[in-house]
Amino acid sequence: MYHLVFSADENYIKYTSVLITSIILNTDKNKKFQDFDKNSNVKNEKYFFHILSNFISDKTREKLLNLQNALNEIFPCEIIIHIKNDEDFENFPISGAAHSLKLPYYRLKLSSIFDESVKKCLYLDSDMLCMCDIRELFSINLKDKIAGVVGDPGSKKSKIKFKENDKKKIFYFDENYFNSGLLLINLEEYKKHNIEQKCEELASKCYYIKAADQDLLNATIETKLRYKLDFAYNFNIITLFYTICKDERKNRLNYTRAEFNEALKNPKILHYGEKPWKFLKSYFDYKGNNINDYWWDMASKTPIFREELLKEKQGIKDYLFYASLGYELLKSVQKVNLFKIYYLVKSTKKDLFYVNQASKINDDIFGFCCMLGESILHARKHKKDFFGVYFKALKIIYNFKKYHFKSRI
Known part of the structure; x- marks a missing residue:
């Protein structure tokens, strides 16, 4: 059983549906989990897609149920909705990434939706597209690490400013700063190290924070407790614009140029900064293809939401x-x-x-x-x-x- 988590409000559900569809369609039905992890004894393979949201209408719930039924004919899956309230995050500051609502913070409490039987989950941002069999990630043994993460391509000169015992303090990030758009969570270790509580405690003290949940997670999960994943698993398309690697300049992408080039030639999960539903055209990949075309091709194959998405595409200018x-x-x-x-x-x-x-x-x-x-x-x-x-x-x-x-x- 594979548990995947997304954050999406009413307007983002249709985009999340494309990501979910890409996961299902890229699952090789000719393979079992043992093909990825020979030591596994998993027999009943099924995806559980958990959506964290502040509100989902009855009409959209019905669409998600129909999406589930359509995709379930391809590979066993279930879509589960978890409604959270912004009031539960009153101690979390409004910042750049959470400037209008607290939805980006919802992922910080993802462990609370699972019981003790679930040992691992994968969080994905809704502006992603799966290009591989996602079971590759679930086969990774995190051991005593809290999370499998991918380095962020931006500058690592960011910081959090907070007050503690009436004194102003600054937490500086370094080259190990990761992107929270993909998190392979070891739930036992996540709970053991009280990451949810630590994030909330730090958030309540902050008077300057830029990247919301991402900054909090980087400040509370020690570097030694992170499992560094290949950049291909969270291939941020902004790197097709230009990329500065760690062997070229300090405090940039924490991968060598050679490591980046490997990911460039075979990206496994695309992370769209310039959203395809706003940009029909942006960057071109290693093969010379418009990176946004991949997303729209999957949108055209997405059950239930297909017509709505393609109608929206016509007005993008x-x-x-x-x-x-x-x-x-x-x-x-x-x-x-x-x-x-x-x-x-x-x-x-x-x-x-x-x-x-x-x-x-x-x-x-x-x-x-x-x-x-x-x-x-x-x-x-x-x-x-x-x-x-x-x-x-x-x-x-x-x-x-x-x-x-x-x-x-």
Whole structure:
């Protein structure tokens, strides 16, 4: 029996259904668990998909039941809903990743939904897509480790600020900082080390926290109690933009370039930063394929939610705007046209015109242009100076040229 956990509100259920479908369709029915773990005595194989949510309507519950019935014909599975309340997390601060609701914190109490008979579970973010037989992960022996984790590709200069005994303190993260989008949890050790309680205690003392649950887990699970998984199991697609590995610069992705390249050639679970339901096109993988096409291909195979998703796909256009703005910024930076950059940041008169520029952007820089475009929109929203946009763009362009995967293999 395999227990998998997701966090999803009413609006995210349809996206979670795609992930669940990808897990089922990538399970090789010709194999048994013993093919992955020869010492296993598992006989009755079945997936239990646990969804943590703040609210799910009767209509959506019915859809999930129908999804379960459809997928159960392919491989035994059951979908179980667990309703939590934001009030249960009143001691947890509102932060960047939990700026509007406390749903990201729900995973911290995932162990409370299982009895003592369940020894291991796998948590997955809903913006993921399974490309492998997920039983590979369940066959991993965590021994005395609390969790199997994958390193985060961002900078490790983050920190948590908290008060203890009326004194301000700072907890700094290091190169071992992991991404909480995938957690292979050893439930016995998770409970033994009181991780839920430690997270809540620290959260109640925080006055600055950026990545919500992710920061709390990194602060409470000691490095020596983590099992480092291959990057392929939580392949964050932002690394297709550019990746800085640990043998190239400190405090970056905690994998060597060689280790990253192995994951790049055979990613097992994709983690979408630029959501496919917002970006029909972003980055292109090692094989030259649009990474978002994989998700939409699975969406077209997802029972019950298929028509709803494909109808939504028809109206997705904002990414064209992001890419077009970024393309204009790229040309302006290359020509050192500061007046044009000022115009892009301060004026919105030609925004509709810029959307038409998307068709001129080559595939290999499309996602790159999307990122540049987002920097402009961020500057507009937060009333940033155009000089800041210029220097940020210079940094992005430099890193893209030096660390984009095509230039490193």
